Amino acid sequence: METKAFQKIYTKLTQVTKATCSLKATGIGYEEMAIVHGRLAQVVKIIGDNVTLQIFSGTEGIPTNAEVVFLGRPPVLKVGEELSGRFFDAYGDPIDGRPAIEGEERQIGGPSVNPVRRKQPSEFIPTGIAGIDLNNALVTGQKIPFFADPDQPYNQVMANVALRAEADKIILGGMGLTNDDYLYYKNVFENAGALDRIISFVNTTENPPVERILVPDMALTAAEYFAVDKHQKVLVLLTDMTLYADALSIVSNRMDQIPSKDSMPGSLYSDLAKIYEKAVQFPDGGSITIIAVTTLSGGDITHAIPDNTGYITEGQLFLRKDTDIGKVIVDPFRSLSRLKQLVIGEKTRSDHPQVMNAAIRLYADAANAKTKQENGFDLTDYDERSLKFAKEYSNKLLAIDVNIEVDQMLDTTWGLFNEHFEPAEVGIKKEFVDQYWPKED
Amino acid sequence: MEKTNKMTKGYVAGIIANLVFVEVDGPVQQNEICYIDLEGTKLMAEVIKINGTQAYVQVFESTRGLKVNHTVEFTGHMLEVTLGPGILSKNYDGLQNDLDKMDGVFLKRGEHTNPLEDDKKWEFKPLAKAGDVLEAGGWLGEVKENWMPHKIMVPFKFEGKYTVKSVVEAGEYTILDNIAVVTDEKGKDIDLTMTQKWPVKLAIKAYKEKPRPFKMLETGVRVIDTLNPIAEGGTGFIPGPFGTGKTVLQHALAKQAEADLIIVAACGERANEVVEIFAEFPELDDPRTGRKLMERTTIIANTSNMPVAAREASVYTAMTLGEYYRAMGLKVLLLADSTSRWAQALREMSNRMEELPGQDAFPMDLPAIISNFYSRAGFTYLNNDATGSITFIGTVSPAGGNLKEPVTESTKKAARCFYALSQDRADSKRYPAIDPLDSYSKYAEYPELEEYFRANIDPEWPEKIQLARDILIRSREVAEQINILGDDGVPVEYHDRFWKGEIIDFVILQQDAFDKIDCSASLERQKYMLNWVLDIYHTKFSYESFEDVGSYFKKMINIMRQMNYAIFESDDFKGGEKELNSLIEERKTA
Numbered sequence A: 001m002e003t004k005a006f007q008k009i010y011t012k013l014t015q016v017t018k019a020t021c022s023l024k025a026t027g028i029g030y031e032e033m034a035i036v037h038g039r040l041a042q043v044v045k046i047i048g049d050n051v052t053l054q055i056f057s058g059t060e061g062i063p064t065n066a067e068v069v070f071l072g073r074p075p076v077l078k079v080g081e082e083l084s085g086r087f088f089d090a091y092g093d094p095i096d097g098r099p100a101i102e103g104e105e106r107q108i109g110g111p112s113v114n115p116v117r118r119k120q121p122s123e124f125i126p127t128g129i130a131g132i133d134l135n136n137a138l139v140t141g142q143k144i145p146f147f148a149d150p151d152q153p154y155n156q157v158m159a160n161v162a163l164r165a166e167a168d169k170i171i172l173g174g175m176g177l178t179n180d181d182y183l184y185y186k187n188v189f190e191n192a193g194a195l196d197r198i199i200s201f202v203n204t205t206e207n208p209p210v211e212r213i214l215v216p217d218m219a220l221t222a223a224e225y226f227a228v229d230k231h232q233k234v235l236v237l238l239t240d241m242t243l244y245a246d247a248l249s250i251v252s253n254r255m256d257q258i259p260s261k262d263s264m265p266g267s268l269y270s271d272l273a274k275i276y277e278k279a280v281q282f283p284d285g286g287s288i289t290i291i292a293v294t295t296l297s298g299g300d301i302t303h304a305i306p307d308n309t310g311y312i313t314e315g316q317l318f319l320r321k322d323t324d325i326g327k328v329i330v331d332p333f334r335s336l337s338r339l340k341q342l343v344i345g346e347k348t349r350s351d352h353p354q355v356m357n358a359a360i361r362l363y364a365d366a367a368n369a370k371t372k373q374e375n376g377f378d379l380t381d382y383d384e385r386s387l388k389f390a391k392e393y394s395n396k397l398l399a400i401d402v403n404i405e406v407d408q409m410l411d412t413t414w415g416l417f418n419e420h421f422e423p424a425e426v427g428i429k430k431e432f433v434d435q436y437w438p439k440e441d
Numbered sequence B: 001m002e003k004t005n006k007m008t009k010g011y012v013a014g015i016i017a018n019l020v021f022v023e024v025d026g027p028v029q030q031n032e033i034c035y036i037d038l039e040g041t042k043l044m045a046e047v048i049k050i051n052g053t054q055a056y057v058q059v060f061e062s063t064r065g066l067k068v069n070h071t072v073e074f075t076g077h078m079l080e081v082t083l084g085p086g087i088l089s090k091n092y093d094g095l096q097n098d099l100d101k102m103d104g105v106f107l108k109r110g111e112h113t114n115p116l117e118d119d120k121k122w123e124f125k126p127l128a129k130a131g132d133v134l135e136a137g138g139w140l141g142e143v144k145e146n147w148m149p150h151k152i153m154v155p156f157k158f159e160g161k162y163t164v165k166s167v168v169e170a171g172e173y174t175i176l177d178n179i180a181v182v183t184d185e186k187g188k189d190i191d192l193t194m195t196q197k198w199p200v201k202l203a204i205k206a207y208k209e210k211p212r213p214f215k216m217l218e219t220g221v222r223v224i225d226t227l228n229p230i231a232e233g234g235t236g237f238i239p240g241p242f243g244t245g246k247t248v249l250q251h252a253l254a255k256q257a258e259a260d261l262i263i264v265a266a267c268g269e270r271a272n273e274v275v276e277i278f279a280e281f282p283e284l285d286d287p288r289t290g291r292k293l294m295e296r297t298t299i300i301a302n303t304s305n306m307p308v309a310a311r312e313a314s315v316y317t318a319m320t321l322g323e324y325y326r327a328m329g330l331k332v333l334l335l336a337d338s339t340s341r342w343a344q345a346l347r348e349m350s351n352r353m354e355e356l357p358g359q360d361a362f363p364m365d366l367p368a369i370i371s372n373f374y375s376r377a378g379f380t381y382l383n384n385d386a387t388g389s390i391t392f393i394g395t396v397s398p399a400g401g402n403l404k405e406p407v408t409e410s411t412k413k414a415a416r417c418f419y420a421l422s423q424d425r426a427d428s429k430r431y432p433a434i435d436p437l438d439s440y441s442k443y444a445e446y447p448e449l450e451e452y453f454r455a456n457i458d459p460e461w462p463e464k465i466q467l468a469r470d471i472l473i474r475s476r477e478v479a480e481q482i483n484i485l486g487d488d489g490v491p492v493e494y495h496d497r498f499w500k501g502e503i504i505d506f507v508i509l510q511q512d513a514f515d516k517i518d519c520s521a522s523l524e525r526q527k528y529m530l531n532w533v534l535d536i537y538h539t540k541f542s543y544e545s546f547e548d549v550g551s552y553f554k555k556m557i558n559i560m561r562q563m564n565y566a567i568f569e570s571d572d573f574k575g576g577e578k579e580l581n582s583l584i585e586e587r588k589t590a
């Protein structure tokens, strides 16, 4: 960490709280970084000559005569091609034992893209997973989280998606990642021979929680460098955003702000939006796509964190264990990709939208039949058929271990329609039925 | 609103995020705009509280790097928009900066751009002549803006009566050229140009009368027009959990509603949704005029990543632009997505100022702020007896999808149409997910509108709508019974009753916003299809067992959906109808 010779050193704190300290100082800029007792801190409040600093790693053991040096700048990241293949902590300092990179210093948490300079996302990201490609197609420039219970294999699915997505760069922002999960990602990327495309900013459970607040901005500053300066397709993985939001609430509660729902800060929506809205498609081909993880507690999506996230992101992907087939599936009811209509039927076969909707409707009929069955009622012939359909649909298409092309997903679905239903029950436009309904011969 | 002689100055005394305390050396007014000089970058801010010699200002931009003692200059006026020809088809931010005029990929703080073009020539045609006496909002002349007749008016800030001394003759002028001279009541001559300014927080009142709305505004969305119609000059709101279709519905309204012009305020929502409008509207045709949709659309984009304080301003900016066009005798549709984000912006600021919080930490006066805003919409008779209107529809994003929260509840008191989006309907892809029974339109009960329906749609229309509602209610009731008692635990008639509601749901309520044809239905077509489903309702069918009912109705629904996808009265449409007739004959008994 840098200090410069001419910098003034303060040695008298006037107040220390759990998250902050205050001192008298002048000429200090808002959001300026400082080093307090060797720890990084940032200016969060200035009243007259009274400056309050938030200390990222906490205030434990900070004495009132701690040395304070202001750095004269907001938090920055050095960017350059050398970022590729490197692992950093939340401050952008290397954790892979290699030297710090030389590069251009950029402020993190910088300004937003002018909306008129964006392009409408239009590039399909195939992942091979039918629960995503068929029902919830992803598009470059999109932002979408997995809503998952902590015991679900979201990190595995995310790693698969990342590797199959054909991105120029994959940037991992790990927040509160267990060391095991961190090593898992590292291994998967290494084994895929993809390490030179990966950049990681990682805060593990072993690091102070408040440091996490810096991770998304670090990851996205690197992403903007590659997407804007180098016109590359960048995929940013943020896991776990729930732990990020928890860190925000720790800070705001310690600073005595009035909490709103679920003791989250009132600014949670804006805080999360600033991160997710960095997802963008540029006209010259560069793009930032964000895939995040928001862990749920007890599947509750009305909690302020998933709720605000849902209002910001362009859909969400739910994982669920289907006990009938014993596999984890992408839940077709609660999952949604908002941008799918920009590519399905356009970049994919024209029957895609109708096939997708019809299959989900029939799957819903099966869910109703199942409820009936559980309540001990007799099933109609239609009920029986929809149940059979649902099981196969789940196994052949929704399961996360599926890895096939989109055309194959569509053909498989038509096959299942034919096997279990009449065209009128499926309710797809006639022109598609004429073309794709498997002919008996 | 007169400017003070000497401009007040000040300096920064404290900073908490975008709340800045400014020590001032003279008078300041509540809501006055000031500029903070951050080493050459001028940050725009608004006074939101005054305490002794300290003004609390909310800064519309990031305060990063701001220091105590930075200087501040006050402007003597509130947040104003610039009015004049050239607003249509623009993409503004919440403070009316023209986004297309900004350099670079990223927004730069302190960059303010001209909302209009000073050097563009407009084809001016005088409407007033020497000797005419006009008030604020009186029409002096007209230019063609895109294809819209854009009136040049006596500035709204003018009080009393003005006698026209001269108006320039027809010809090409810029917005800064003098186009008229008027004389005030004291005999003072005043030069007028084609542009004027107005503070956004104040309503433009340049009209004679605001009657109760009495006409319907067609939207092409069946569940609105047929079941819960909105009036021209009316207000409505769309609450719904995330992902239930608020934005898709608003975009549908922006594309299809029979308004002269559309103002879309993207308030704290996704940038990609605005980009969707940028990309699609210049290509899409306005079915009524054959012009491109973008020609009648203005966008106020203050997306969720743009400065929070400007979010609040953005809805006022949009409303003020709407009032400007209403004063020209035009039919304006104003859409805001989402008003909850604006309320949240108020909450963030109120918390920072450590005000006593109301429910869910929102400011206490939230209900008043919301109802005050909605009250600016409306149908008006102008002073020259022309009519103009603003129909306003906002979305609400209730926390946790729970409608018992302050923004939804306050808005419910202010807006007359309630389009509740249901999570269940969205989950089962029954789009648009407007719950037909929870939703309502107070206008449907207005005698003025009832009369309008009978005269313009069908003499029996109100009764038919009531019947359709009843059918839906009964269908829902039997669905519950079937669920409890089982398919064969109820009489076959129950299944018939259930499916007669389902057919209304599938054929009338559900509508594919992404299909070129189904997305919008003319009133004539809506009436035609409603008559069809009511005919089916009145028809008695014979069934061998309950299993017949569902599969029979599914066939009917399938045919009628194909009809919805076909051009009205085309061969495909008529073919479907024929098929339907013969299907009905199969089981019809009376």
Ligand SMILES: Nc1ncnc2c1ncn2[C@@H]1O[C@H](COP(=O)(O)OP(=O)(O)OP(=O)(O)O)[C@@H](O)[C@H]1O
Binding pocket: A310, A311, A312, A336, A337, A338, A339, B240, B241, B242, B243, B244, B245, B246, B247, B248, B249, B269, B397, B431, B432, B433, B511, B512, B513, B514
């Ligand atoms: N009328 C419709 N027809 C078909 N699909 C629809 C329709 N309305 C909504 N959808 C689907 O639902 C998705 C979400 O809709 P939309 O973006 O309008 O939700 P929203 O209520 O605005 O959510 P948020 O509060 O998060 O902004 C769309 O991307 C689309 O897939």
Ligand SMILES: [Mg+2]
Binding pocket: B246, B247, B248, B269, B337
């Ligand atoms: Mg929306």
